[in-house]
Amino acid sequence: MSKALEGVRVIDLTVWFQGPVSAQYLADFGADVIKVERPQGGDQARGVRSIKSLEIGDWNQYFLVINRNKKSIAIDLKKPEGQEILYRLVEKSDVFLSNLAPEMLAAWNLTYEKLSSINPKLVYATNTGYGRFSKVSKPSFDMTVQALTGIMARLGEPGQPPIYLGMGSGDAYGGIMSALGILLALYECRRTGKGQSIDASLYGAQLYLAAPHLQAYLAGHESSALQHSRRQVENPLWNLYPTSGKWVFLCERNEDARFAALCRALRNPAALADPRFGSTARRRENNEALIAAIEGETLKYGHAELMKALQGAGITASPVNNFADVIRDEQAWQNAYFMKTWCEEVQREVEIRGLPVTLSKSPGEVHSLGPQLGQDTEILMMDLLGYEWEQIEALKAKGAIP
Amino acid sequence: MGRILHDVTVLDLTRQFCTALSGAFLADFGARVIRVDLLPSAGPEPTGRWNHEADLIHRNKLSVAINASTPRGREVFAALAAKVDVILTDWQRDELAALGVDYAKVSGTRPDVIFARLSGFGPKGPDQDLPVIDELAAARTGAMPILPQPGQPPVYTGAGAMHATGMLAFGILTALLHRMQSGEGQEVDVSLFGANMYSSALDLQAFLAIGHGDRLLNPISRLDVSNPMSGSVYRSADGRWVTLTMPDTDRWWPAFSAMVGLDANDARFDTHEKRTAVNRLALIGELEERFSRRPAGEWRRMFQEKQLSADIIEQFDYPAHDPAAYANRYIMELDHPSFGKVKTLGFPIWASDSPARLESLAPCAGQHTDQVLHELLGYSRETLHELVDAGVLA
Numbered sequence: 001m002s003k004a005l006e007g008v009r010v011i012d013l014t015v016w017f018q019g020p021v022s023a024q025y026l027a028d029f030g031a032d033v034i035k036v037e038r039p040q041g042g043d044q045a046r047g048v049r050s051i052k053s054l055e056i057g058d059w060n061q062y063f064l065v066i067n068r069n070k071k072s073i074a075i076d077l078k079k080p081e082g083q084e085i086l087y088r089l090v091e092k093s094d095v096f097l098s099n100l101a102p103e104m105l106a107a108w109n110l111t112y113e114k115l116s117s118i119n120p121k122l123v124y125a126t127n128t129g130y131g132r133f134s135k136v137s138k139p140s141f142d143m144t145v146q147a148l149t150g151i152m153a154r155l156g157e158p159g160q161p162p163i164y165l166g167m168g169s170g171d172a173y174g175g176i177m178s179a180l181g182i183l184l185a186l187y188e189c190r191r192t193g194k195g196q197s198i199d200a201s202l203y204g205a206q207l208y209l210a211a212p213h214l215q216a217y218l219a220g221h222e223s224s225a226l227q228h229s230r231r232q233v234e235n236p237l238w239n240l241y242p243t244s245g246k247w248v249f250l251c252e253r254n255e256d257a258r259f260a261a262l263c264r265a266l267r268n269p270a271a272l273a274d275p276r277f278g279s280t281a282r283r284r285e286n287n288e289a290l291i292a293a294i295e296g297e298t299l300k301y302g303h304a305e306l307m308k309a310l311q312g313a314g315i316t317a318s319p320v321n322n323f324a325d326v327i328r329d330e331q332a333w334q335n336a337y338f339m340k341t342w343c344e345e346v347q348r349e350v351e352i353r354g355l356p357v358t359l360s361k362s363p364g365e366v367h368s369l370g371p372q373l374g375q376d377t378e379i380l381m382m383d384l385l386g387y388e389w390e391q392i393e394a395l396k397a398k399g400a401i402p
Numbered sequence: 403m404g405r406i407l408h409d410v411t412v413l414d415l416t417r418q419f420c421t422a423l424s425g426a427f428l429a430d431f432g433a434r435v436i437r438v439d440l441l442p443s444a445g446p447e448p449t450g451r452w453n454h455e456a457d458l459i460h461r462n463k464l465s466v467a468i469n470a471s472t473p474r475g476r477e478v479f480a481a482l483a484a485k486v487d488v489i490l491t492d493w494q495r496d497e498l499a500a501l502g503v504d505y506a507k508v509s510g511t512r513p514d515v516i517f518a519r520l521s522g523f524g525p526k527g528p529d530q531d532l533p534v535i536d537e538l539a540a541a542r543t544g545a546m547p548i549l550p551q552p553g554q555p556p557v558y559t560g561a562g563a564m565h566a567t568g569m570l571a572f573g574i575l576t577a578l579l580h581r582m583q584s585g586e587g588q589e590v591d592v593s594l595f596g597a598n599m600y601s602s603a604l605d606l607q608a609f610l611a612i613g614h615g616d617r618l619l620n621p622i623s624r625l626d627v628s629n630p631m632s633g634s635v636y637r638s639a640d641g642r643w644v645t646l647t648m649p650d651t652d653r654w655w656p657a658f659s660a661m662v663g664l665d666a667n668d669a670r671f672d673t674h675e676k677r678t679a680v681n682r683l684a685l686i687g688e689l690e691e692r693f694s695r696r697p698a699g700e701w702r703r704m705f706q707e708k709q710l711s712a713d714i715i716e717q718f719d720y721p722a723h724d725p726a727a728y729a730n731r732y733i734m735e736l737d738h739p740s741f742g743k744v745k746t747l748g749f750p751i752w753a754s755d756s757p758a759r760l761e762s763l764a765p766c767a768g769q770h771t772d773q774v775l776h777e778l779l780g781y782s783r784e785t786l787h788e789l790v791d792a793g794v795l796a
Contacts, residue, residue, distance in 0.1 A: 004580035017604075029576050051608040052617045053628035053679075061611040062604065112754075131730030132752055139711035141647035143633060150718035153643075155557055156550055161624055161635050162643055162715045163549050165561050168604040173561070176568040176600075181751040183575035184431055188406045188756055190582055196755040204732045207721055208750035209564045211458065212419055217718040218733065218745040219454030225718040230555055238537070240555055247556050249541040251533075316533055318541040320556045322619045323609035326544035326599070335524030337596045338610065351610045356596035357573040358525055361588035362580045 003030025004362040008186065010095040011036055011086070012070060013077075013110075015043045017142070017168050018127050018202060019099030020066040021175035026095075026182065027069035028355060028364035034093075034380065035067060035371065036086065039074040039402040042373040043067070051167070059345045065352050067370030068341075073381075074374030074402050077108045081400035086110065088385045090118045094189070095182055099127035112197040122195040123185040127178050131201040142170040145202045150217075150225055151210045158227045174205040236283060236290040237262065240320070246303040247320040250294075250310070254280050258315075265313035266297045327351070341366050377401055404756040405432025410578065411778070413438065413483055414463060415491035415503070418534065420563035421520045422459035424570040425490050429462035430749055430758035436486070436774055438479070439767035441469035441796055452741040453764065460764035466775065467768030467796040470501050475794045478775070479503060484511040485778045488574055492520040492534050505589050514587035516577040518570055525591040536563040539594035544609075545602035552621045562598030569597055629678045630685040631658065635715065637690075642698035643715040644705075651677050657708040662692045736760065768796040 008031040012023040020035075020043070027033040037043055048062040049055070056062065073089075076082040090096060096115055098105060105111060105126075112124045126132070129140020143164055146152055155163035178200035185198050207214060216224040233239050237252040237259060252258040256279065263272045271293045276286040283290055298306055303319045310317045321329075332338045339354035355364040381387040381401070395401050407428055414425040414437040422437075429435040437460060466482065469475040483489060483503045491498065498504040505517040522539055523529040532538065537558055540546060546556035573590035581587055599606060609618045617628070627634045632649040648654040651674045659666045666672075670681045677685055693701065698714045705712040722745060727733040731748040738744045749758035775781040775795070789795040 002580070002584060002586075004576045007583070008579075025572060050628070051604065052615075052622065054608065054612060054615045054617055056608065057612050059611065061607050065607055130726050131732065133729040134726035135729075136726055138706060138709060138713075141711050143645055143647045144711055144713040147645045147713045147715040148720055148724075150716055150720060151559075152715050153717045155559060157554060160551060160554060161637075162645075163557055163559075164633065164635075164645075165559050166545050166549065166602045166605060167633070169561060169601055172600055173565065173568065176565065176572060177750050180427075180568060180572050180575065181753065183572065183579065184406050184751070184756075185753060187575060187579060187582075188404060190579070191409075192404065194755070196753055198754070199752045200750065201730070203726070204730055204750045204752075207727065207732045208747065209561060210718070211423060211564060211567075211747055212455075212560065214718055214721065215454050215458045215747045218722060218747065219452050240558070242555070247547070249537050249558070251535050251537050316535065316538065318538045320541045320546050321544050322547050323544040323606055324619060326542065326606065327610050327613070329542065331523050331527040331529045331595065332599065334527035335593070335596065337524065337599050353599065353607050353610065356592065356600045357569050357576070358591040358596075359573060359577055359580075359588055360525075360590075361586055362577070362584075 002362050004359060005029040005031040008032065008095065009093040010034065010097060011089055011093050013096070013098040013100060014127070015099065016045050017066065017171035018174040018178065019097060020045070021172060022127065022178035022182070022200075023070065023097055024066045024068060025176065025179035028366065029359070029362070033070040034089065034376070035070045035072045036077075036089075037072055037074050037373055039076055039374065042072070042074065046373065059343050059350060061350070061352070064343065064345070064370035068352070068366050069368060070371055071376040071380065072371035072374055073377045076400050077110070079398065079400045081395055081398050083109050085381070085385070085395070085400060087118050090115050090122060092384055093119070093122065094186065095123045095125060097125045097178070097182065102126065102128060116195060116197075120195060121189055121193060123182055123189060124195065124197040125178060125182050125185070126197075126199045127174055128199055128201045130203045132199045134203075140202055142168060142202065146170045146206055148203065149206045149210050150214065151206060154213060154225055154227060156227055157229050160227065170202055170206045170209070173209045174200055174202045177205040177208070231291055232288055233291070234284055234287060236287050236294060239291060241295055241298040243298050243301050243303045243306050248298065248303055248306055248310075249318050249320055251316045251318075254283055256280065259283065261313045261315055262294075265309045265315050269297050271296055339366055341369060343369055345369075374402055405759075406753070406756045407431050407433035410434070410488060411436065411486045412488040412490055413486040415489065415493055415498075418492045418520070418563070419455070419459055420536070420567045421490065421492040421570065424567045425463065426459050426461050427567065427571045428574065430760070431756070435463040436482070436770070437463045437465045437765070438482075439465055439467045441467050441475075441793075443467065443767050452738065452744060454744070454746065456764035457738075458747055462761055463765060464770035464774055465765035465767055466771045469794050469796075472792075472794050474789065474792065476502055478779075478789070478794065480507070481779050482775070483508045486515070487578070488516045488518060490518050490570065490574070494534070495531065509587065512587070514581055514585060516574060516581065516587050516590060518574050518577070518590035518592070520566055520570060521591055521593040523595040524593040525589070534594065536560065536594045536598075540598050542595060543598035543602060544606060545598070548605065548619065548621050550621055552623050554621070561601040562594055565601040566592050566594055566597035569600070625686055625690065626683070627686065628682075630682055630689055631677065634686070634689070636693035638693055638698040638701055639695060640697040644693055644698055644701050644712060645715055646712045648711050654710060658710060661704050661708055661710070662689060664688060664692070734760065738763070771795050
């Protein structure tokens with residue numbers, strides 16, 4: 001099968017998560033992604049040894065999964081000789097992507113002005129923390145930026161601490177936005193022959209992530225900024241309910257027929273045969289009482305038993321699974337959301353997050369996990385950049401490459 | 403300034419926020435996005451208040467109103483579908499087939515069409531036709547139970563649906579680039595299930611690799627976080643919360659300890675190992691107490707002064723008044739024809755030469771029926787009149 005982004009070469013000067021995952025999306029669809037790393041230690045994510053105090057096992061899935069399908073070249077960009085190598089790479093590339101601080105890129109003579117003067121077709125992409133036109137200068141990590149957007153503060157029961165959307169959640173969204181920006185600029189370049197500079201910041205992406213609620217707030221609906229209790233949702237039929245086991249998410253419209261079906265599923269308990277719940281409007285008015293009444297019933301069941309009863313009555317619902325359930329979910333494996341792939345580091349097949357975007361004729365693929373630091377340095381310098389072996393030796397002597 | 407997607411026409415057959423927003427994203431960058439409103443349309447009743455949602459998720463789009471319950475309506479619909487480059491939809495497959503706008507039908511007359519669909523659980527497998535509901539997908543993805551504090555109900559964030567917005571646009575652009583080179587169209591599928599799996603990125607991958615671990619299956623108390631200086635939240639004196647992300651504690655400890663009033667050489671905390679393992683709970687206890695001594699604003703000034711990776715957990719009033727949000731056009735002010743000056747969400751991506759732009763707000767249903775059918779299908783004024791009179795168009 002053909003690859004959608006075959007022929008697109010990407011210089012991936014990124015670390016940690018947002019930048020690497022952005023380039024991963026491109027690499028999955030066939031772009032030739034060359035990760036540029038510092039010779040000493042490379043991307044800091046190579047050093048991750050634990051996640052939530054859990055040992056990550058014998059392979060570093062944090063680094064290896066989001067850097068899959070990439071090559072690695074090690075260059076010391078602090079040295080002018082190292083910068084010269086990168087300039088040659090720019091001549092041969094379509095995209096330059098970095099999530100390093102703009103000041104650092106400027107110090108290494110890797111500004112848009114400089115690189116586009118070498119290759120006017122270049123798409124120059126950055127992932128800043130707070131946007132190119134922001135005057136703030138402070139460190140930007142996923143959670144501290146997410147904190148500013150207001151997304152965290154509206155989640156959880158009233159009075160509970162704010163809730164982080166999950167490890168890497170903001171970086172993941174910044175990553176897909178960055179990949180989108182790059183494809184837009186590539187599309188334009190294919191038509192006009194001219195590159196441009198784009199930015200997908202962590203802050204901008206996460207404000208967009210907040211869209212449904214932030215837009216309501218901007219329009220004057222102030223309560224959308226606040227925590228709301230599941231005991232008070234307007235439609236009790238679209239809500240989370242506890243069982244003696246896992247929670248169950250019930251997803252039904254507030255309509256008489258649907259309520260009747262729910263009552264049937266719960267064996268028509270007296271607690272629900274209450275005139276306060278007798279119409280759409282009354283169920284909305286008496287929402288708190290109805291939620292308590294439904295909860296009183298669902299607690300009498302285990303989740304599997306409740307799901308069976310709900311499905312029997314044609315009610316739309318799902319148990320609230322945990323990761324142990326998900327990794328066994330046949331639906332995820334059949335759609336290649338999970339895949340098995342060879343891991344050089346441990347010489348066996350490992351299980352990885354796969355391909356969440358399914359293209360029927362030019363699908364993504366995973367052919368290798370993240371590269372060894374600098375594994376392709378010499379071959380890329382000779383075959384792609386046209387260096388002679390003596391020149392490579394000289395650059396090694398100067399410490400521009402390892 | 404160029405509009406990047408000016409040569410791309412998209413047929414927008416969407417009902418959900420996340421899918422419609424994906425269409426708006428393409429329209430923001432210049433695509434001609436034609437939304438089909440089916441007649442008879444119930445439409446939202448006018449409330450007298452600004453329909454802020456429509457003016458976000460349908461901005462920059464055109465609207466065509468068709469009565470697809472009539473044979474002629476279906477003919478017009480099919481003719482329109484055969485003229486576009488991209489179909490973007492969250493409708494169920496049987497519904498699309500009944501209207502003659504499923505992939506098999508459309509690609510029969512237009513082999514290079516890109517047919518992008520939001521599904522609930524992916525194009526294959528036993529659950530491929532389950533309803534397209536983000537709550538169902540999120541519940542199945544495993545992250546909901548671990549987001550809150552212990553003993554609290556699971557948390558639905560909605561982030562999965564928003565990931566789907568981005569992934570659909572990404573899939574469409576990838577397919578457009580592929581078509582540019584090969585001439586070939588194809589189907590694109592993004593599911594809410596897959597999107598939720600990518601929005602709970604790291605925990606899920608960790609569990610997949612490790613295969614066990616209570617800390618990935620159950621909520622972790624904020625007073626039991628793995629690293630007291632990273633991923634943690636503490637309540638300040640005014641009740642507002644602060645959060646820290648300083649995973650590499652060695653780097654930050656000298657400045658951080660001084661700021662919270664701990665001795666940098668305190669023997670309990672003088673190595674990363676002691677801070678995050680041996681005396682982890684003692685450090686959390688100290689920080690819990692120390693952060694409660696000052697209001698959040700004071701902490702922010704000190705974080706800023708020492709350039710620490712830490713901040714206040716804000717509510718939406720913060721971005722709504724943040725000059726940086728406006729300078730970058732993440733949020734914009736606009737002059738609404740009916741409601742005057744309003745604030746609206748802007749664009750997540752900046753492009754130097756061909757930026758996103760807001761040219762029009764959400765169209766009324768059928769606002770562009772005549773224009774679109776004339777331009778794309780060459781319908782004459784007479785034909786259009788006739789179809790409107792017959793109740794086929796509006």
